Structures are given as C-alpha cells and as structure tokens.
Amino acid sequence: MPKGMLIIDKERCKGCGLCIVACPHQVLAFSGELNRSGYNVVHMERPEACVGCGFCALTCPDVAIEVYRERVPA
Amino acid sequence: MPKGMLIIDKERCKGCGLCIVACPHQVLAFSGELNRSGYNVVHMERPEACVGCGFCALTCPDVAIEVYRERVPA
Amino acid sequence: MPVSTEKMVKVFGRPASLTEARFTYCPGCHHGILTRIIAQIIDELGIVERTVGIAPVGCAVFAYLWYRCDAIQASHGRASAVATGVKRANPNLIVFAYQGDGDFASIGTAESIHAANRGENITVIFVNNQVYGMTGGEMAPTSLVGQKTTTTPDGRDPALFGYPIRFSEMIAQLDAPVYVTRQALYDTKRIVDATKAINKAFTNQLEGKGYSLVEVLATCPTNWRMKPTEANKHVAEVVTKVFPLGDLIDRG
Amino acid sequence: MPVSTEKMVKVFGRPASLTEARFTYCPGCHHGILTRIIAQIIDELGIVERTVGIAPVGCAVFAYLWYRCDAIQASHGRASAVATGVKRANPNLIVFAYQGDGDFASIGTAESIHAANRGENITVIFVNNQVYGMTGGEMAPTSLVGQKTTTTPDGRDPALFGYPIRFSEMIAQLDAPVYVTRQALYDTKRIVDATKAINKAFTNQLEGKGYSLVEVLATCPTNWRMKPTEANKHVAEVVTKVFPLGDLIDRG
Amino acid sequence: MECSVIIAGFGGQGVILAGKILAQAGMDHGLEVTWLPSYGPEMRGGTANCTVVLSDEPVGSPIVDDPSALIAMNLPSLDKFESTVAKGGTIVVNSSLIDRAVKRGDAQVASLQLNELAEKVGSMRAINMVALGAYVKATKILPLDTVKGAMARMLKKGGKGEFVTINEQALEEGYNAV
Amino acid sequence: MECSVIIAGFGGQGVILAGKILAQAGMDHGLEVTWLPSYGPEMRGGTANCTVVLSDEPVGSPIVDDPSALIAMNLPSLDKFESTVAKGGTIVVNSSLIDRAVKRGDAQVASLQLNELAEKVGSMRAINMVALGAYVKATKILPLDTVKGAMARMLKKGGKGEFVTINEQALEEGYNAV
Amino acid sequence: MGERMLLRGNEVIAEAAIRAGCQCYFAYPITPQAELLEHMAKNMPRLGRTFIQAESEIAAISMVYGAASVGVRTMTSSSSPGISLKQEGISYLAGSNLPAVIVNIVRGGPGLGDIAPAQCDYFQATKGGGHGDYHMIVLAPSTVPEAGELTMLAFDLADQYRTPVMILADGMLGQMMEPVELPEPIDVASLPAKEWATTGAKGRDPNVILSFDLDPEVLKKMNLALQKRYRQIEAKEVRYEEAATEDADILIAAYGTVARIAKSVVRMASAEGIKLGLFRPITLWPFPYQPLKELADRVKTVLTVEMSAGQMWEDVRLAVAERANTPFYGEMGGVVPTPRRILSEVRKHAS
Amino acid sequence: MGERMLLRGNEVIAEAAIRAGCQCYFAYPITPQAELLEHMAKNMPRLGRTFIQAESEIAAISMVYGAASVGVRTMTSSSSPGISLKQEGISYLAGSNLPAVIVNIVRGGPGLGDIAPAQCDYFQATKGGGHGDYHMIVLAPSTVPEAGELTMLAFDLADQYRTPVMILADGMLGQMMEPVELPEPIDVASLPAKEWATTGAKGRDPNVILSFDLDPEVLKKMNLALQKRYRQIEAKEVRYEEAATEDADILIAAYGTVARIAKSVVRMASAEGIKLGLFRPITLWPFPYQPLKELADRVKTVLTVEMSAGQMWEDVRLAVAERANTPFYGEMGGVVPTPRRILSEVRKHAS
Ligand SMILES: Cc1ncc(C[n+]2csc(CCOP(=O)(O)OP(=O)(O)O)c2C)c(N)n1
Ligand SMILES: Cc1ncc(C[n+]2csc(CCOP(=O)(O)OP(=O)(O)O)c2C)c(N)n1
Ligand code: SF4
Ligand code: SF4
Ligand code: SF4
Ligand code: SF4
Ligand code: SF4
Numbered sequence A, B: 001m002p003k004g005m006l007i008i009d010k011e012r013c014k015g016c017g018l019c020i021v022a023c024p025h026q027v028l029a030f031s032g033e034l035n036r037s038g039y040n041v042v043h044m045e046r047p048e049a050c051v052g053c054g055f056c057a058l059t060c061p062d063v064a065i066e067v068y069r070e071r072v073p074a
Numbered sequence C, D: 001m002p003v004s005t006e007k008m009v010k011v012f013g014r015p016a017s018l019t020e021a022r023f024t025y026c027p028g029c030h031h032g033i034l035t036r037i038i039a040q041i042i043d044e045l046g047i048v049e050r051t052v053g054i055a056p057v058g059c060a061v062f063a064y065l066w067y068r069c070d071a072i073q074a075s076h077g078r079a080s081a082v083a084t085g086v087k088r089a090n091p092n093l094i095v096f097a098y099q100g101d102g103d104f105a106s107i108g109t110a111e112s113i114h115a116a117n118r119g120e121n122i123t124v125i126f127v128n129n130q131v132y133g134m135t136g137g138e139m140a141p142t143s144l145v146g147q148k149t150t151t152t153p154d155g156r157d158p159a160l161f162g163y164p165i166r167f168s169e170m171i172a173q174l175d176a177p178v179y180v181t182r183q184a185l186y187d188t189k190r191i192v193d194a195t196k197a198i199n200k201a202f203t204n205q206l207e208g209k210g211y212s213l214v215e216v217l218a219t220c221p222t223n224w225r226m227k228p229t230e231a232n233k234h235v236a237e238v239v240t241k242v243f244p245l246g247d248l249i250d251r252g
Numbered sequence E, F: 001m002e003c004s005v006i007i008a009g010f011g012g013q014g015v016i017l018a019g020k021i022l023a024q025a026g027m028d029h030g031l032e033v034t035w036l037p038s039y040g041p042e043m044r045g046g047t048a049n050c051t052v053v054l055s056d057e058p059v060g061s062p063i064v065d066d067p068s069a070l071i072a073m074n075l076p077s078l079d080k081f082e083s084t085v086a087k088g089g090t091i092v093v094n095s096s097l098i099d100r101a102v103k104r105g106d107a108q109v110a111s112l113q114l115n116e117l118a119e120k121v122g123s124m125r126a127i128n129m130v131a132l133g134a135y136v137k138a139t140k141i142l143p144l145d146t147v148k149g150a151m152a153r154m155l156k157k158g159g160k161g162e163f164v165t166i167n168e169q170a171l172e173e174g175y176n177a178v
Numbered sequence G, H: 001m002g003e004r005m006l007l008r009g010n011e012v013i014a015e016a017a018i019r020a021g022c023q024c025y026f027a028y029p030i031t032p033q034a035e036l037l038e039h040m041a042k043n044m045p046r047l048g049r050t051f052i053q054a055e056s057e058i059a060a061i062s063m064v065y066g067a068a069s070v071g072v073r074t075m076t077s078s079s080s081p082g083i084s085l086k087q088e089g090i091s092y093l094a095g096s097n098l099p100a101v102i103v104n105i106v107r108g109g110p111g112l113g114d115i116a117p118a119q120c121d122y123f124q125a126t127k128g129g130g131h132g133d134y135h136m137i138v139l140a141p142s143t144v145p146e147a148g149e150l151t152m153l154a155f156d157l158a159d160q161y162r163t164p165v166m167i168l169a170d171g172m173l174g175q176m177m178e179p180v181e182l183p184e185p186i187d188v189a190s191l192p193a194k195e196w197a198t199t200g201a202k203g204r205d206p207n208v209i210l211s212f213d214l215d216p217e218v219l220k221k222m223n224l225a226l227q228k229r230y231r232q233i234e235a236k237e238v239r240y241e242e243a244a245t246e247d248a249d250i251l252i253a254a255y256g257t258v259a260r261i262a263k264s265v266v267r268m269a270s271a272e273g274i275k276l277g278l279f280r281p282i283t284l285w286p287f288p289y290q291p292l293k294e295l296a297d298r299v300k301t302v303l304t305v306e307m308s309a310g311q312m313w314e315d316v317r318l319a320v321a322e323r324a325n326t327p328f329y330g331e332m333g334g335v336v337p338t339p340r341r342i343l344s345e346v347r348k349h350a351s
C-alpha cells in the first residue's frame, strides 16, 4: 500500500500542471480526460509512488487536491 | 561714506523682522512707522554700519530690499 | 478511489474558511494559492467569525465569494482606506485588504502609503504580478523593463514609462509599519515561507501591533503568455532579481 | 535716500523674472524667499521665455501672479501630473511644479510618486511647512509628532495619525530621479545652499537629465503661531532633526 | 435579407476569430455587417461567444433576439442559446463535446465531430474553421471562397500567414462534412 | 426693527470677535441675530470684516445692501463700505489710521482716535472693544452692560478670562468718547 | 432641547452629527468648511469616537464606505472640488446600499473657483454626479438651526433607506452664526441593529457589501431594487416650505441661503403691494414636483432665484410644464443676491 | 476617404483621434475601453506622439489639463467609474476654458456595476457631474462609423469653443465591429494657433491658465463668459436625427446604441401598421429641445427608451412639456433592450 493518496476534484482541476512539477516523486500526470469546463485534468499516474507529502496540494491554485497519508501507529 | 546702502520698499515690507536678524552688522530695526497695510516697517537704524553684504535682501520674503555697494575701482 | 483512503488520515484538505465556490482565476494563477493560504491562516488563528476581507478591483474582485467571513468589495485602489474605515469603526474585527499591483501601487498609491503611515492595525496582502490581469494585460507600475504588455507592445521603455516600482521598499521608509516583507509562490519552499509571513501579518494585527504588509510575487500566465510552469520559472529566475525576497521591516 | 546710492552699484535687486505684484504671503513666510530664489534662477539661466510654472492649490496658489513666465494653476495635488502633460506636449518648455506638503505629499501622493517614477524631465519644488497653510492650519502629513494644529488640537498623536512622512526619502527609493535633496531657508547659509540646489534642479532639466526634486523646509509663522524669527529657529533646532538636510540622490 | 449567427464555445476554441472572419467575408461580399463579442474577464476560462449579423441594408440591432443560426462548440453554449434560434434556423453542433441531441424540432441541425475533424486536418486550433465551413455549407450564406479569402487576409495581417493553408483545409473539411 | 452693522479693519484688529460679542449680546437681549464673517485666506494680512444683524423678527438676509452702521477701523474699510451705509446711518471712524473725512453728509459720524484710546486703556488688542463701545453709544442699540456681559462670557469660555477687566474698560472708554 | 447658543453653521452641522450618533467622521480640509473638521477633531476623540483627517477626499469617502459597511453612523464633509472627487465613492455607497451622510458646503466654481457661497452643485447633488442610476436624498437647510435639524434627520433617513444622504449648504450658511438650540444626543444603543452589516460572520452566513455583479440580469435586479426604494422615498420624503403662497400672483422658487434672503423680499414686496409668495424645496431630491405643479396652476409667474446659472430652474420648469411663466434670476461665482436685487427682478414680473 | 475596414468602436475612436491630430493621449485601463488604450499605445509612439498610461484616471485628466494648456490636441478615455474620478478635472478644464476630448464607454452601474453596455451616465455627462456651472458638449454616436466621425468633430468643437467635449458611447459600441472608412488625417500644421496657450512668454505677456479668482465679482465675470459661450453652442451646435417622423403617431426618443436598435423597431412597427418614428439626439448637450418640442405637437406619444432608469427622459419631458404622453421604457445593469422588447412597449401605446 502506498504511503500517500490523493483525492483530486476533477471539476476543480484546471489542468495547469503545477502539481505535476511540484511532486517530488513524479506521481502526477495529465489524464487526457477533459472535464466539463474543457480542461485536461491530472491524475495519479504512479499512485504507488505517492508519499503523501502534500507538495502537490500546497501548490494547487484551485484547491483541487486532498491528501491522505498512512495512519502512523500512535 | 558707508560701504553699503539699501532701498527699502516700505509698501512691500511686512515688518516680519527677518532682515533685522539676518544682518550681521545690526544695521536694521523697526521704524515704528506703519505702512498702508498697517505693518511696522523696518529702516536702517545704523546706515553707517552697512557693508552691502546683501544678507538682509536674501532673507526678505517680500523682496522689499535693494542693496547697493560702493563702487570698487575697476 | 475514496475506498483506498479508508485507512488513511487526511493531511491536507480544503480549509474550513473557504466556501465551495470555484475560483474564477485562470489555470495556474497564483491568486488561487494565495487565497487558499489566507483561508488556512484564518482557520489556524480561529478568526473566521471576526474577520472582514476587503476585495479589490482586479482579478481578485470575487474574493468575497471565496471566504466564509464577511467581506466588502472596495473601489479600485481604495481597499486600504476602506480597511481603515472598518478597523476604526470596529477594532475587534480582523481586517485584511487583498490588492493587486495596479490597485495597490498605481491608482491606490496615496491610500496605500497613508494607511501604512498612520500605522493602521490591518493586514495588507499586495499581489505583485507585474501586470493588470483583470483588464487584459496592461502595464503595471511593477512591470519589468522590457516587459511586453498590451500597453507596452514593444516592451516597457524606462525612458517613457519609468522603472518597476519597489513599493514595499517605499513603505519600509515609513516609521509606523511593523512588518513589511516580500514573498513568492513559485515553489513549495516559497509557499511555506509565504504562509508563515501571512500568519505573522495576521498575528501582528491580533496582537494590536499595527500595520503589516505582505507583498507576494505572483504569476499571470494568461497575460504573460506563458505556461503556468514557465511563469513560475520566470518569477524564480527573473522577477526576484528586480524584487528581492525577504523581510524589509520586522518591528514585531 | 536714492541720492546716497548714486555712486554705488546695485548688488541685489528684484529679479527681472518677478512681476511687480506684491506677495500675498503672511509676514515672514518662507514662500516669499523661495519665490524670489526661483525667479532669480530663471534669470540666471535665461529661460523666462520658455518656462511654464505650475501653481498648486495652497498658499502658493497665486504663484501665477509672481513670475513673468507662463503659468498654469493646477487642481489640488496634481501639479506633477499637469507638469507631465505640459512637458510631454512640448519638451522644449522648462516646467516646474511648486507644491506644498499637503498638495505634494498628501492628496497628490500618487501623482508625485509616479511622475518621479517615470523620471519626467521636470523640476519639482516641494515646500514642507508641516501644516496646511491656506486652509487655516490643519495637520499636514509632515506635521511633527506632538505638533498642535487645528485638526490635532492636542498635538499630533502618532497612534492615531501616524508619523511625519519623509516623502523625499520615499522618492529616493525610485530608480528614475536624478536629483533629490532637502534644503532649508532659516538663515543666509541655507538660503544660499537652497539657491544652488534649485539651480541644479533646473539645470538638470535643461540638460535633459530627468526628474529633480527640491524639498524645502519652510515656516508658517501664522499657523505655527510663532513670530517669524522664532519660526526660523524652530526649523533650525527642531524640524531639521526630523527632516535632515542634504542630498538624497544626485545622479546628475 | 438579414442573417445572424451566434458562435459560442470555450475560450480557447477560437469563436471570436471565426466570427471576425465571417464578418470580414460578409463585408468583402458587399454586405452590411456587425460583429459583437462577449467581452471582459467573463471570457476567461468560461464560455466565449460572438454575434455576427449580415444584411443587405444597414444593420439595426447588433444583438438579436432570435439568431438565424447557432454554432455551438460545447455543451454550455448549446444549453444557453438553443432556445433562442429562430424557427427554421440552423444549428451546428460539435458532437465531439456535446453528448445530447438538439431538443428543438424546428431547426436544421448539422451535428459534426468537430474535434475529430480538426485533428484530421492536423490542428485542434483550426476547429473554429471547421465549424465555420460547416455553417457556410449549411446556410449557403456566402461562397466558401469569400470566406477563405477573408481568412487568409486576416491571418496574414496578424502575422500568422503560415497557418493559412491548414485553415483552408479546415474550412473545406467542415464544408464537406455537412 | 432690524439693525445691521459692518465692522471692518485689518486682520489683527479684532473685528471678527467684536462682531461675535455684539451678536451674543443681541441674543442675550432677546433679539434674533446673524453674524457673518469674511472668511478664508483673503483675511490674511488684508482686511477682515463681519456683518451683524439684530432684529426683533427672524432675520431674512444676513448680508445687507445698506447696513444701518459701519465701524471702519482703517482706511480701506471706510473706502470700501462708506457708500453702502443707509441714509441716516451711523459711521464709527478710527481717525488714528484714517486721515480723511467721511464724504457722506447723510450719516451720523463718530470719529475717534481708536488707537490712542486703546493705548490709554493699556492694550492695543482691546481696540475692537473701544470701537464697539463707541458704536453702542452712538446707536443705542443695546445697553452697554449687556455687551459687557456677553464679552465677559465669551472671553472666559475661550480661556481668556484675565482680559475681561481691560476689555470692560475699553468698552467704557469707547462708550464715553462719543 | 439644550441651551440657546450662538454657533456657526459648520459647527452646528458637526455638533448635530455627534448628537445623531455619528461614530466615525473622515474628511480632508477645504474652505469654507474647515470649522466642521475642527469641531470634529476636538470633540470626537474625547467621546471615544473616530476622527481621521484623511489623505484626500477620496480616501475619506472610502473610509466612510468601510465604516458604513460595519453599520456605524458615519459622515464626511467637503466643499465643491472635494465633492467632485467623491463622486465615484458616492456611486459605490449608493450601489452597495450603504447609509452615510455627506456634507457639501458649496463654493463658487467651476474648477478652483473661489471660496464664496454658491449653489452651483445642485445638478451634481440631485441628478447624480457619479456614474450609474442612483440618487441621494439631498437636504438643503436655509438657516443655521435648520442645518442642525436636517443633519440629524439625514442620519435617520440614511439608515432607514440604506442610502447616502447629502446636506447641501453653502459657504455663507457654513460660516455664519445664529442662535441655535441643539436637541439632546440620541441614545445610540437604541438604534435598530443593521443585520446586513459586516460585523463578523458569527452565528450567521457571511454578509457581503458590494455593488458588483458581472451578470447584467443580476445587476438589473439590484438596480430595480434601488429604483423601488427611490420610488418609496419620492412618495414619503418630499419636504418643502411655502410662505405667503395663498393669494400670490408671483412665486419665488428658491432653496437654502437664497430662500432665506427671499423671505425678506416677500416682506418688501408685500409693502409695495406685490403679491409675492415663496416656494422653498427642502428636499432637493426628491424634488417637490407635485406641490409646485399645483401652485403653478394658481400663479402667473414662478421666478426661480439661485446662486447658479439655473440648475434647480430645470426642475422648476419640469414641474411647471408651461403652466406659468418661469423666468430666472441667478448670480454666479460666489456673488450673493441681495434682497434689493431680487426685489427688482420681482418687479419686472409684477404687472 | 480611405479603405473600408472592419474595426471595433474603440479602435475607430482611437484612430479617429489620431487622424484629428491628437498629439497627447493619457489614460488608465478599464473595461470595456481597453482597446482604445491598446491602439494608442501601439500607434502614438510610432508617430512621435505621446501615449502615457497614467497612474490613475485623475492623473490622466490632469495630464490632459497640462497638454491642453500647451495648446495641443489631447484626449483621455475611460468608462463609468473612471469618469466619475475625472469630475474634478473636467470641472477645471471647463473653468479654465481648455479644449479636450473625453471618451466615456459607459458600463453598468452604480459602483463597480458590471462591464456590459449602459447609458446610465447621461446625467453626469450632460448636467455636469463635477462642481460648478459648466457644461461639456456631449456627442453620442449610434454606430461605429459615426463614432469615428463624431470623434473628429469633437476635436474641432473643443478647439472652436475652448471647451471639453465628451464622446458618450457604451460598451457595445466600443466592442462591436462594423465596416468603416476613416477620413484622411488632418494637417495639424493648418490648425489655427492658440494665442492663449502656455507655450512660453516670448515676445508677449505671460499666458496664464486658471479657473480661479478669490473675488466673487471677477469669478462671476468668468462665469458669465462661460455661459455666453454655452448660449452660442446651444444656438449653433444642436445635432439630431429624425427617422420616419413625417406622419408618425408615436415617436421613440433614443440615442446611441438604443437608437440604432430602435431603427429596426421602426421597420418592424411599420410592417404592423404602426406609425412609429424615431428622434435621435446626437448632441446630448446641447439637447435638441426645440425640434423635439415641435415634433411633440404632432404626435400622441413620445416613448423614451434608454439603457438607464430614465435620465434623458427628463430632458424629453422638459422639451415635450405635456404636449404629448411621455412614457418610458428602460433597461438597467447592462441589459440591452432587444428590438422585440421595444416593439412590445411601442404596441402598448399604439391605439
Ligand atoms: C476606477 C477604476 N479604474 C479602472 C478600473 C478597471 N480595472 C479593473 S481591475 C484593474 C487593474 C487590475 O490590476 P491589478 O490591480 O494588478 O490586479 P490583477 O488583476 O493583476 O490581480 C483595473 C484598472 C476600475 N474598475 N475602476
Ligand atoms: C480638491 C481640493 N481639496 C481641498 C482643497 C482645499 N485646500 C486648499 S489649499 C490646501 C492645502 C494647503 O496645504 P499645503 O499644500 O501644505 O500648502 P501651504 O498652504 O501649506 O503652502 C487644501 C486642503 C482644495 N482646494 N481642493
Ligand atoms: S502528496 Fe507528495 S508525493 Fe503524493 S502526489 Fe502529492 S506531491 Fe507527489
Ligand atoms: S495544480 Fe491543481 S489545478 Fe493544476 S493541474 Fe494540478 S490539480 Fe489541476
Ligand atoms: S546689506 Fe548686509 S550689512 Fe547692510 S543692512 Fe543688509 S545685511 Fe546688514
Ligand atoms: S525682511 Fe523684508 S518684509 Fe521683513 S521686515 Fe525686513 S524688509 Fe520688511
Ligand atoms: S488574468 Fe492573470 S492574474 Fe488574472 S486570473 Fe488570469 S492568470 Fe490570474
């Protein structure tokens, strides 16, 4: 199981690509899928590499990304 | 004969007294005479002491003073 | 995909102070990042119920739509004066003005400087994207020498139009401001730094310290005619040369 | 008494560029000294036939009456913008704007800063008397801390009204200006220095060098409620502590 | 005779330019024309549109209650304008992005895969010319050559002469697809 | 009954205050009053003046075509206002500064050396009260005591209580000089 | 009612504002209203209220916009050129439904003009000097006591209708003194709460103050709501005064300072046997069209007298609609028409 | 006449200004007139003329004041809120007798409003949004070609009467394209010299540009001179268009964009047998009162149609003076009345 996981709100994503560059683990890429506004939205191309660091979400201008991380045993 | 001499335009003088203070040789003083605007105008109290340095005129906010100086032989 | 987050903890989500409204900004525009940061700090400080945001005229004109706090839309350039009116009328409110470079540093020059000079206890966010975004890409007072805009089609010629104005440096000449800083958003580190700076700017106000100004170097991919990623690079490599990052005053 | 000057030479007379009109200033007001200095420099440079003076709103509103050059009376605070219009329309003209501290540094803040930032090839004389003379003695942005004015009857309280603004220091932050200096008129030496500074500010323009600003610390005996001589002393001993004299920029 | 068309789509689909070219072509053809765009920041990201009126007498209103045609490049555009089209009018629909049918029964509909046709020509940016070609064919409002000429002149004037050929192909592609 | 007076002089001669005191006294006396000053920078250095109207019915115009009295503290004031005074009106002239006679034959003239009288009281600044005293005597418009009372109250309110006595003397000096 | 005091118009307006509960006052100096600032500078801080000498008239009106948004009573004042600078701000106040009081102590214009009394800003005040379809309630006092009364009324009307209200006076009214009895200060705590104000979104949805919507249909609705309110104001708030109108042949239509001068003229005319009446609008907007129209049916002539080139005259003619002659006499540049001068105009029309 | 080109209203106004010899243009960006700045930014420097993007609308109008003082042809442009900010400057231009051209591409108001076309700045333009007794000549083009013609005319009228002249258009006219043939550029050298301009006091007494005199009697004289000029303009420069008025029962009174839309309505109405005419003021100030009054004698109804709450309507009613019915139909907030909507209003009054 990957350490991190994202929920990307497709309708918020504007396909700017900033998250793709911000991700230190090359997790993200354009999906080729257009949303209702006509934007090419991103998806997790390599979900297994995600560490849940949240860089992508910090960078996203449209607050389209929620980040989840492995529960660390208390 | 004094080295310097002034022509003071009484109707321009507003009796501010700045020239009196500016004069390094205590030449000037209030005359006690009021002009048409009601100002107490200055005059040369000690004309003999004037060196024609022009400090008074430089200082006069109402350009009321003309300064003349001894002709220096060419 | 939600299934797979079942056993995970949410480490980053939409700040509670943000409404559900979608931003009207162009793809990749830094206005969005900044909006999120401000909301997050309103969350962190727990002040959403006493905050009043002043929306400018500019691409951020819709700012009143994004936050769950009260908001006022100010006339162009006068956000700092409006903020003054609000804060003086009710000092318990936390007031922030959000202003573009045209708004803050051109038409609003007098209001910006004199609010700072009075040391109004407010927080001003000054978004320097070196262009008039809203109106379609005209020169801003901060536009770089040589920058092509719709009103400088051959590039900004300093002989005709002067130099990019370093407004924060001018404000830093004043006695009253407690905090004046310049930040950027072109990578994660700058985003984290900017977040801290904005937190401080709000905290100063909460503590009654006085006027704080956070200038933020931002992109306008649309009017710069760059891809968002190129625009980020441009800020990092070119813009920061003219507008160096860092604190100019910190009397906190 | 003319008799006694018969054999003498006139070493100081009314500058030719001054009209015969009497100044409307109060007794001892520095506006008068400054007006004479400017006329003298117009004489010295021989430019009266190509000079256009911009009169402000303020005690110097009548400036159009004093000089034998063309003149324009500008709306309050906008003299630098009007000067810009004149100079751009006809660059052969020598244009100077004469502005009070309320005019230049309060309502005119934006126009003052942006004319400087564009590096307009004009000469600006900025008369800092720390008060609104014309309107009866209200606080100016330059009023000193504690100074009593009609709008600060208990003295300027920086917590409410901020600090005296050092506007020339702000202008000096800009890249375009060639000459920014602060002068005074409280004694003969300062008058001579100020005269040189103003000469330079006009000469810069004649040589096409760009924007020059001469700030002049002046008195307002009437509204300061001081005798003219006391007012001079106040400038020398108190005002210059807040507004230090000297050149801030000289890129000439 | 007065014809009017609303061309509407996403910001990037070139609807504004398509309208300009149509207006220019109308003018070249000796008609009176007006061209009216949606404008301002609302265009940003969202939908853009323009209205072109062609007439053989001076154009009264440049906005029209009931356009004689609609080119809908995306779904929001069809949703917004479908009902306004005059009875018997023409609707060009980009079925690549619009997955519903036109509801009205009283209009002449040309449903085309504009995205695919543009890709076929080799440039998604030429999608507007595909649409314009289809419209011209469907309405017979102007000779295609006049439109081609107007397009070529406008692109050249804007320093984009190198795209003339591909846009000609796009116009033809659309024209032939109807 | 409506009486009006213009009080005019140099900026420093206290004409504005004299008018205020007169208006206050009129009010204390139960009359309707208006007081209207010249204002703004024109006062600076130049001449200042104010107009006071006292009436037993509501005052219509606070500016008057033909004042029933004039107090001229200097020459420019006499020059400016002499001709406006109503027939049979009163003119108080400060002959210390005015070396010409009043030209009109149809007015009651009180020509006094106001400067000297003020000096006699011991304060040039009280010259306005000397003038006011003379005016009150010449016109009998109000009892002198009412004016004194108004003066005392106004000075005290302005924090200048220490000058009440000297100003009372000045009022009397003027009153008695007519 | 308090003590009868001799006060300047400017002071009375300032003091009345304070007694009406004005919490925040922002202004920039200008003659002939300097005493208004002075009074506020002296008294507001002592009451724990806000006085700011703003950096400009634009800053002042913008501060008013902020303070009004928060729901407090707020005011600014200026004179002609300064009021011109506030036009954008006034339009914003109107568009955002904000209550505020704006005082214009009018001086001679146009441009820098002079500082003498004038009425040449009537159009600006009543028709909307700013952009867009808006109105302000415009109150025109004629005496110093009335300046106080109308100032207090202005705050009430502003709150009631959520609209900017202007006091339109002139340099003479601002500078002159008359005896006044000022009413007791109101109890600010008793004023109705403003649910719409931006006082912090605690326990409610956020409040937003704005005059903006990019969708013309929405902006139209906002405008229709404004217009509806204007119709209510027109129906309920028209104020005017009549004097000696019962059997008048001639009517003077005048407001403010000129109207008070005209009252002397009515008396003078009556002494000459001329049946002269006076119609004095107190609200310049809404203008008393209907009452004037009715009067116009009964007189031969409505002579408008103004210190302007004939601005209210247009409204008079609109009301009269050729029912009577509508001559005009005006002074300009700060010249005040004297009673005698007005009388001689009246005589021209007394047949 | 040059080539027939397809151009936007904004571009045509800019280009016409250039061809009219505009030497200096100063403006601040605002939608919907951005293309005007763009055209000037691109073309003025290449012609060796002055383009400055000013720091604000106030700076821009002040620069215009400076350039006009020097005697060159000069222009600024903006849209509603920006024009409000220029009111003090416009009043100064008028008071100082300076020729200048000001373009207002009106948008929905009040306040920030929106950017859609509107006519809600009519009062501001025609009655004087600034302080003081002044007027501007206000020209209202109805089509893109006319926008060009009237812009060129504006410069001539400004110089002839030494007055600011406003082009009052709206967002639709600014944004739309129509075919235009622009006239050839004028020969700037052929324009009459301006003896009064501040070009340097060489061989003459100093020239002074001002709107100021502290003496009311002098300021009155300055005002009387202005008013005299206004009477001349009213006598000579009234411009309007009539369409199908000969045997009309109903008249639409409309200007600008609405008037061109109304032309379609005239045709539509005629098809229905309604005798509808159109009266289109081209000069909004001076307003064509007299011709409209004469027409009003011949029709039953004058229906004013505006994109406002009824601003020109006041002038229409002033002209008509109850000679005919004067109903009103207006849209607000940037909504443009469509031909069909206007027609349905017309039908209400066609008996
Ligand atoms: C008084 C006024 N002038 C001009 C405008 C037009 N306008 C809207 S936004 C804007 C400038 C926007 O630039 P900036 O402040 O830099 O904000 P950005 O859009 O770049 O974020 C202008 C000039 C206006 N609305 N009001
Ligand atoms: C728009 C406008 N606002 C205000 C005024 C009133 N006013 C005249 S002069 C002045 C300020 C004068 O102060 P300053 O510029 O310092 O000049 P000073 O008289 O001290 O030389 C003001 C506020 C005005 N004429 N126009
Ligand atoms: S959380 Fe970190 S690792 Fe995961 S996608 Fe985002 S940036 Fe990449
Ligand atoms: S940063 Fe946000 S908007 Fe941009 S591509 Fe990634 S998810 Fe989409
Ligand atoms: S010239 Fe010099 S010495 Fe003579 S009076 Fe003047 S200051 Fe004194
Ligand atoms: S400085 Fe000038 S004005 Fe002052 S007292 Fe001397 S001569 Fe008179
Ligand atoms: S125009 Fe520029 S600043 Fe405005 S939203 Fe788009 S990218 Fe952002």
Ligand code: SF4
Residues within 6 Å of the ligand: D024, D025, D026, D027, D028, D029, D030, D031, D059, D129, D133, D134, D219, D220, D221, D222, D223, F044
């Ligand atoms: S008021 Fe002050 S600044 Fe003005 S003239 Fe008098 S002394 Fe000089």
Ligand SMILES: [Mg+2]
Residues within 6 Å of the ligand: C100, C101, C102, C127, C128, C129, C130, C131, C132, C133, C140
């Ligand atoms: Mg910007």
Ligand SMILES: [Mg+2]
Residues within 6 Å of the ligand: D100, D101, D102, D127, D128, D129, D130, D131, D132, D133, D140
């Ligand atoms: Mg000053």
